[in-house]
Amino acid sequence: MSRIDGKSLWLHWAVLIVLFALNFLLPEYHRGVVTRVLLLAVFAMGYNLTFGYTGLLSLGHAMFFAAGLYGAGLTIYHLGWSVWPAFGAGLLAGIVLAVVVGFLALRTAGVAFMIVTLMFSQVFYLTTLYFTTYTRGEEGLVLPVPARTLTVAGAEFGLTDPGTRYMTALALFAVVLIATAFLVRSSFGRTLLAIRENEERMRMLGYDVFANKLASMAISGLISAAAGAAYAVLFGYVGSGFASIQYSILPLLWVLLGGAATTLGPLIGTLLTFYVIDTASSYTSAYMLLLGIVLILLILYFPRGIAGTVRERWLPWLP
Amino acid sequence: MAFGPYLLLATLEGLVTSAVLALMALGLSLVFGVMRVVNVAHGEFYMLGAVLAWWFASLVSGHPAIGFLLALFASPLIVAAVAFLAERLVLRRLDYEPEATIVATIGLLYIIQQFALTFYGPEARPVEAPFDARIALPWFGYSAYKLAVIVVSVALMLATWLFLTRTRAGLIMRATQSDREMAQAFGIPVDRVYAGVFALGAGLAALAAVLIVPIRQAHYLMGLDPLLLSFIVVIIGGLGSLRGTVVAAILIGLSDGIISMFFSPTLAKMLATFLVALVLVFRPQGLFGAASR
Numbered sequence: 001m002s003r004i005d006g007k008s009l010w011l012h013w014a015v016l017i018v019l020f021a022l023n024f025l026l027p028e029y030h031r032g033v034v035t036r037v038l039l040l041a042v043f044a045m046g047y048n049l050t051f052g053y054t055g056l057l058s059l060g061h062a063m064f065f066a067a068g069l070y071g072a073g074l075t076i077y078h079l080g081w082s083v084w085p086a087f088g089a090g091l092l093a094g095i096v097l098a099v100v101v102g103f104l105a106l107r108t109a110g111v112a113f114m115i116v117t118l119m120f121s122q123v124f125y126l127t128t129l130y131f132t133t134y135t136r137g138e139e140g141l142v143l144p145v146p147a148r149t150l151t152v153a154g155a156e157f158g159l160t161d162p163g164t165r166y167m168t169a170l171a172l173f174a175v176v177l178i179a180t181a182f183l184v185r186s187s188f189g190r191t192l193l194a195i196r197e198n199e200e201r202m203r204m205l206g207y208d209v210f211a212n213k214l215a216s217m218a219i220s221g222l223i224s225a226a227a228g229a230a231y232a233v234l235f236g237y238v239g240s241g242f243a244s245i246q247y248s249i250l251p252l253l254w255v256l257l258g259g260a261a262t263t264l265g266p267l268i269g270t271l272l273t274f275y276v277i278d279t280a281s282s283y284t285s286a287y288m289l290l291l292g293i294v295l296i297l298l299i300l301y302f303p304r305g306i307a308g309t310v311r312e313r314w315l316p317w318l319p
Numbered sequence: 320m321a322f323g324p325y326l327l328l329a330t331l332e333g334l335v336t337s338a339v340l341a342l343m344a345l346g347l348s349l350v351f352g353v354m355r356v357v358n359v360a361h362g363e364f365y366m367l368g369a370v371l372a373w374w375f376a377s378l379v380s381g382h383p384a385i386g387f388l389l390a391l392f393a394s395p396l397i398v399a400a401v402a403f404l405a406e407r408l409v410l411r412r413l414d415y416e417p418e419a420t421i422v423a424t425i426g427l428l429y430i431i432q433q434f435a436l437t438f439y440g441p442e443a444r445p446v447e448a449p450f451d452a453r454i455a456l457p458w459f460g461y462s463a464y465k466l467a468v469i470v471v472s473v474a475l476m477l478a479t480w481l482f483l484t485r486t487r488a489g490l491i492m493r494a495t496q497s498d499r500e501m502a503q504a505f506g507i508p509v510d511r512v513y514a515g516v517f518a519l520g521a522g523l524a525a526l527a528a529v530l531i532v533p534i535r536q537a538h539y540l541m542g543l544d545p546l547l548l549s550f551i552v553v554i555i556g557g558l559g560s561l562r563g564t565v566v567a568a569i570l571i572g573l574s575d576g577i578i579s580m581f582f583s584p585t586l587a588k589m590l591a592t593f594l595v596a597l598v599l600v601f602r603p604q605g606l607f608g609a610a611s612r
Contacts, residue, residue: 057418104600111357111417112603115550119596122547126589245543249425256422286437292429296409299422 008319016174023166037270038169039231042176044266046223047251052260054216055196059114059248060121064221066243067093068228073238076147083150087229094225102217125243140239148233165234172230181263192216256298259307263319268306324458333576335465338472339527341568344552346523348564353496353516359424361524362546363431368394368525369537370439376446384449395525402521406514435539448533468530551595
């Protein structure tokens with residue numbers, strides 16, 4: 001089972017090609033929306049690794065996203081770093097935080113795990129408010145435009161240009177999509193699934209359940225932080241709002257809607273949520289109502305999400 | 320002023336917080352203890368209680384006490400009814416599966432928040448206290464209403480304790496808590512007990528909100544902080560332990576009041592949240608709870 005079979009490989013390539021083509025087809029406004037969706041879908045894929053594949057329901061992933069966001073944003077704003085090292089700082093912040101939090105939180109399970117992650121994330125949020133001299137709290141920091149220049153092989157790309165922005169987001173998305181697609185088919189991914197299904201049996205078979213879960217948390221934190229760091233450099237804004245509870249709940253919604261433990265579910269869920277909210281906001285300001293109702297209906301009638309339901313009913317090969 | 324008066328003031332403010340927090344956390348603890356459901360929407364039931372209190376108080380003209388008393392009885396009842404409905408329509412269908420109920424109560428949180436925002440608006444509005452008297456302390460006068468809140472809260476906690484330990488309904492609830500299957504085998508309608516407990520928990524949160532609303536204004540986002548504090552209290556107190564909940568509420572309320580007075584409120588919340596997360600990691604049964612199950 002370690003290889004990715006033909007059909008699903010083609011499906012992934014097709015999705016990436018369509019997304020690439022959209023850069024030239026979409027009107028300006030929608031190109032901006034999809035850029036944002038791609039980054040947040042990366043966040044959702046990170047979340048999916050723990051929630052979907054490992055069965056760990058975290059309510060604190062906002063802290064990993066925000067760790068990447070602040071890791072990149074603060075180094076650019078205060079230390080004048082350029083994009084690559086700042087991005088690296090974001091990744092480092094994310095993985096370190098994920099390992100520390102995972103090491104503590106994984107001692108608990110189930111409901112306690114949710115509350116512990118929620119609380120650590122809240123501590124992170126309050127920390128960004130407390131050091132308001134550096135972070136400017138809710139108001140946030142706007143990164144200077146000249147600093148947001150990406151250097152690739154000697155060529156410079158301004159990240160304020162919508163086209164470059166889209167392509168950068170797509171590149172990150174593609175890397176993470178392919179990486180997670182391989183990861184979940186690898187023996188490590190199989191181990192995670194087996195832990196989700198029956199932790200006791202895995203322990204009995206001699207697997208180190210804690211180490212595997214911790215690795216899952218670390219990779220998930222790294223991916224979430226990558227999304228956050230990219231968000232900071234692409235959109236040039238860093239604020240406490242991204243560390244708030246809402247940003248821990250949103251990836252849960254995206255993954256649930258798209259389909260937990262599917263490779264394309266996070267993208268479908270994020271895209272759909274964005275456009276549903278976008279469409280709804282033009283009729284009513286009551287988008288929270290919609291969000292709430294969708295969450296409840298999903299968990300009542302479609303606990304497997306869109307891609308999960310499709311896989312169950314029609315396409316058993318869907319990754 | 321010297322240090323003493325500040326400390327007294329901080330202690331009094333902390334006790335008011337503790338009193339309200341204890342009521343709210345008791346509701347959360349009952350729901351978790353009996354149903355094993357983490358109710359993320361608990362803070363919104365609190366908010367709904369406060370908003371409804373404002374609405375009832377604004378209905379009645381004349382002496383503020385009339386409106387307040389009306390709110391004190393009507394608001395928790397309505398909130399309990401809302402919770403009852405939510406339990407019947409959603410939670411029961413999920414079979415109280417822990418992760419699914421968390422997602423569902425998050426959905427409920429957004430729905431209640433949106434209703435409050437749409438019908439009540441984004442403003443913060445106060446409710447007039449039923450009486451306006453000051454009690455002279457050695458250094459400063461202190462609102463008699465705040466002291467009354469403490470007294471009323473203690474009375475309500477006692478009433479809940481008596482209800483749980485001295486009545487048949489309380490006995491049935493405790494039986495369901497200790498062993499759901501066995502209770503069912505003895506003919507207890509577990510299903511209805513759950514609905515009742517969920518409504519009771521929400522009612523307690525609303526009651527706490529009505530008491531606090533003359534001191535802190537009603538606002539549609541007011542539910543989050545008390546929700547987190549209640550989680551903290553319930554965890555430190557040990558889940559399902561009434562005595563633990565009270566002790567933890569006093570501990571958290573006092574330290575919150577005192578740290579906020581002398582340091583920054585954000586720092587107080589940060590430290591409290593962090594310490595509690597660690598308590599949950601290293602001593603999951605809480606500081607006072609017995610290592611059960």
